[in-house]
Amino acid sequence: MTTEQSGATGRPDTGPRPTPEDTEAAAADDTPDEAGARSGGTAASTDGARADAERGTGRRAGRKRPAGKKSPAVTATVAGGGATGDEGSGTTAGDRPETGDDAATQAGATDDATTPAGATDDATTPAGATDDATTPAGATDDATAEADGTGDHATGTGDAKDEDRDDKPADPWSAFGPAPEPVLGRVRRATRAVGRFLVHEWTLAAIAALVAAVALTWPTLRYPRYTLPQDYWDPSLQAWQMAWSGHILRTDPAMLWHSNAFFPENWSFAFSDTLLGYAPAGLIGVGPEHAVLRYNIMFVLAHALAAFGAYALARQLGAGRIGGAVAGASFAYAPWLLAQAGHLHIISNGGIPLALAMLARGHGWSLRYGYRPRRRHAGWAFAGWLVAAWQLSLGFGIGLPFAYLLAGVVLVAVVLWFVGRRRAKRPFGRRLFLADLLGGLVFATVGGLLAIPFFKVAELHPNAARTLAEIELYSPPASGFFTAPAESRVWGELHEGARAVLPWSPEMTLLPGFVLYALAAGGLFFSVWRVRHRLFLLAGVLVTMALGMGTRFLGGRFTYVPLFDHLPGWNGLRTPGRMMLWTTLLLGLLAAGAVTAFCMRVRELAAERVPPWPGPWLRLATLVPLLLVLAEGLNVTPHPVVPQQPAVMRTVDGPMLVLPSSQNLDQPVMLWSTDRFQPMVNGGSGFTPNSQTRIREATVGFPDFASIDYLRRVGVKTVVVLPERLGGTPWEGMLDRPVEGLGVSREQVAGSVVYRL
Numbered sequence: 003m004t005t006e007q008s009g010a011t012g013r014p015d016t017g018p019r020p021t022p023e024d025t026e027a028a029a030a031d032d033t034p035d036e037a038g039a040r041s042g043g044t045a046a047s048t049d050g051a052r053a054d055a056e057r058g059t060g061r062r063a064g065r066k067r068p069a070g071k072k073s074p075a076v077t078a079t080v081a082g083g084g085a086t087g088d089e090g091s092g093t094t095a096g097d098r099p100e101t102g103d104d105a106a107t108q109a110g111a112t113d114d115a116t117t118p119a120g121a122t123d124d125a126t127t128p129a130g131a132t133d134d135a136t137t138p139a140g141a142t143d144d145a146t147a148e149a150d151g152t153g154d155h156a157t158g159t160g161d162a163k164d165e166d167r168d169d170k171p172a173d174p175w176s177a178f179g180p181a182p183e184p185v186l187g188r189v190r191r192a193t194r195a196v197g198r199f200l201v202h203e204w205t206l207a208a209i210a211a212l213v214a215a216v217a218l219t220w221p222t223l224r225y226p227r228y229t230l231p232q233d234y235w236d237p238s239l240q241a242w243q244m245a246w247s248g249h250i251l252r253t254d255p256a257m258l259w260h261s262n263a264f265f266p267e268n269w270s271f272a273f274s275d276t277l278l279g280y281a282p283a284g285l286i287g288v289g290p291e292h293a294v295l296r297y298n299i300m301f302v303l304a305h306a307l308a309a310f311g312a313y314a315l316a317r318q319l320g321a322g323r324i325g326g327a328v329a330g331a332s333f334a335y336a337p338w339l340l341a342q343a344g345h346l347h348i349i350s351n352g353g354i355p356l357a358l359a360m361l362a363r364g365h366g367w368s369l370r371y372g373y374r375p376r377r378r379h380a381g382w383a384f385a386g387w388l389v390a391a392w393q394l395s396l397g398f399g400i401g402l403p404f405a406y407l408l409a410g411v412v413l414v415a416v417v418l419w420f421v422g423r424r425r426a427k428r429p430f431g432r433r434l435f436l437a438d439l440l441g442g443l444v445f446a447t448v449g450g451l452l453a454i455p456f457f458k459v460a461e462l463h464p465n466a467a468r469t470l471a472e473i474e475l476y477s478p479p480a481s482g483f484f485t486a487p488a489e490s491r492v493w494g495e496l497h498e499g500a501r502a503v504l505p506w507s508p509e510m511t512l513l514p515g516f517v518l519y520a521l522a523a524g525g526l527f528f529s530v531w532r533v534r535h536r537l538f539l540l541a542g543v544l545v546t547m548a549l550g551m552g553t554r555f556l557g558g559r560f561t562y563v564p565l566f567d568h569l570p571g572w573n574g575l576r577t578p579g580r581m582m583l584w585t586t587l588l589l590g591l592l593a594a595g596a597v598t599a600f601c602m603r604v605r606e607l608a609a610e611r612v613p614p615w616p617g618p619w620l621r622l623a624t625l626v627p628l629l630l631v632l633a634e635g636l637n638v639t640p641h642p643v644v645p646q647q648p649a650v651m652r653t654v655d656g657p658m659l660v661l662p663s664s665q666n667l668d669q670p671v672m673l674w675s676t677d678r679f680q681p682m683v684n685g686g687s688g689f690t691p692n693s694q695t696r697i698r699e700a701t702v703g704f705p706d707f708a709s710i711d712y713l714r715r716v717g718v719k720t721v722v723v724l725p726e727r728l729g730g731t732p733w734e735g736m737l738d739r740p741v742e743g744l745g746v747s748r749e750q751v752a753g754s755v756v757y758r759l
Contacts, residue, residue, distance in 0.1 A: 248284020320370020387441025
């Protein structure tokens with residue numbers, strides 16, 4: 003029966019039907035899943051209407067009901083959500099007028115005819131609902147009638163008895179129906195959930211990031227208790243920082259910022275970036291060996307997080323998997339970062355792209371697809387703010403520019419909302435607005451609390467402030483962007499001459515990778531990003547490069563110097579070249595757009611093959627950019643053995659002074675103190691406090707009356723001398739001086755000399 007014929011039954015219309023233009027407009031706003039659901043609902047509505055129309059011409063129910071009384075079928079359909087076409091179209095019984103006995107024909111119920119969408123008395127329908135056979139879900143006839151509004155009772159023909167129906171033979175066609183869905187137990191459900199988790203993209207990405215980090219930082223984990231990457235000076239300091247934060251949070255959190263080093267100074271934990279975000283790791287283990295092991299583990303995990311975070315950001319912005327992998331690998335293993343192997347607070351940058359990815363995901367924004375309100379998620383936005391706060395707690399060296407970037411993004415978002423508020427009064431929604439408000443407050447609170455000790459240090463120690471002359475000393479020339487550090491396996495030896503002409507090569511070898519340069523340049527012309535987005539990324543690359551040159555770019559008058567003069571905290575950043583972190587991230591995004599477009603073209607070529615499947619060489623071609631980027635990240639970083647802790651450090655009490663003392667010599671001493679954390683004058687950081695300088699100068703003639711009197715007035719009770727380190731220092735020969743009449747005692751303890759004042 004055709005639709006026109008079914009219309010002759012006199013069934014009232016359920017309301018205005020959508021026009022083709024309305025249907026196309028609705029489909030254009032839907033995601034693929036939503037569009038499928040909408041089209042499925044429309045089809046169900048059409049089938050249900052056709053079935054109802056055909057039933058209107060069939061035989062009527064066996065008995066009449068009083069006027070105005072609803073059919074049981076209609077009631078069952080509304081209450082149970084029956085499988086009728088009206089459900090797909092969103093129509094309920096309250097929206098549908100009834101016409102006496104004709105109401106009994108709704109919900110797909112007929113006597114002896116099979117309809118495309120409904121259930122019948124004596125025949126199996128496509129939905130699998132029959133009068134005398136078990137349905138695919140295992141429902142009996144009565145259950146089916148109750149749920150779907152079908153069967154004799156629902157249609158008003160319930161004169162037949164249950165025993166009569168039991169005598170009917172089974173429908174032979176039921177064997178061709180779908181098998182019932184198996185009921186899984188808890189163990190099998192848990193096993194399936196774990197299996198789905200293990201093969202999820204993000205799980206595989208995390209595992210790949212960990213494996214790559216172990217391989218590309220090797221041999222960091224070869225002897226993780228005894229060696230440190232690059233050198234044992236700054237890494238010893240940072241290993242002590244993690245150990246101190248864990249120790250003091252476990253024993254006396256109120257003294258966090260007043261560490262055992264730099265005695266008698268207060269706020270000494272804020273003399274350099276603190277890596278405070280790694281404090282949970284510092285709660286595990288005690289002593290130098292555990293501190294070194296902890297450092298090496300966090301060193302590897304920092305690389306893994308950097309690769310994973312950049313991958314997540316590229317994927318959220320619209321890059322493909324291989325393009326995202328290129329962005330992640332280039333961000334974590336750029337050649338210039340090999341020179342920063344001894345600076346964990348610079349290597350620990352993965353929270354930056356990860357936080358940006360979460361914030362973009364929470365706001366439903368993508369570089370490739372634009373703003374999609376249906377994809378907003380307040381939870382992801384709030385999580386992004388938390389990750390940003392954690393990143394800031396690792397140090398202001400790279401955290402401060404990140405904080406100013408987020409502040410700029412918020413300012414731009416507010417301005418755009420104010421300009422377009424008439425078109426969209428609530429562009430974020432209430433929940434997302436609250437998530438941004440609370441998350442932003444958490445981020446600002448963490449930043450403010452962390453800044454207090456550093457401002458206190460700047461107040462107490464004016465010599466800690468950086469000057470423009472110092473910034474100029476560390477500002478790299480343009481040639482630094484094409485020069486690799488000595489730790490690069492591929493370019494290290496080849497660029498030895500270029501490094502020799504740089505004033506301070508460890509902070510001026512800023513090559514992000516020639517492969518990355520090439521891929522990013524290709525991304526300007528062949529990419530999945532729109533042209534304006536490519537230009538924005540290019541502008542970001544040029545601006546961050548100009549900032550990275552410090553005072554070398556037009557004297558810094560229009561770039562670095564205004565930030566140095568006017569932005570709070572910016573004058574504490576000594577090395578402009580570390581802005582290369584942002585240049586590398588933007589170059590990686592440009593490269594990801596090009597690689598994604600390349601992979602799409604490969605799939606198009608593969609679709610033209612018979613059979614449509616890429617050959618091995620075509621598959622390998624998509625991995626070539628990733629392999630080349632990883633190859634440029636190979637290292638020859640030295641891993642020296644950490645000097646062994648003197649046994650005396652495990653027994654002597656403080657306050658103490660270990661001689662000889664200097665910036666580099668004191669950093670291993672800080673590591674040795676992680677057994678007992680005795681108060682000590684020794685310490686190394688980004689600057690030297692005046693009190694420490696005076697103590698070093700006063701003790702050059704130790705032991706004598708003047709030095710001993712000065713140490714007593716400061717509060718030092720013990721002086722430990724390490725004989726094997728005295729050579730070539732101002733304290734060489736001090737062990738030959740007598741101590742009689744000075745009021746001090748001297749003894750040898752396991753190869754060290756201890757003076758007790």
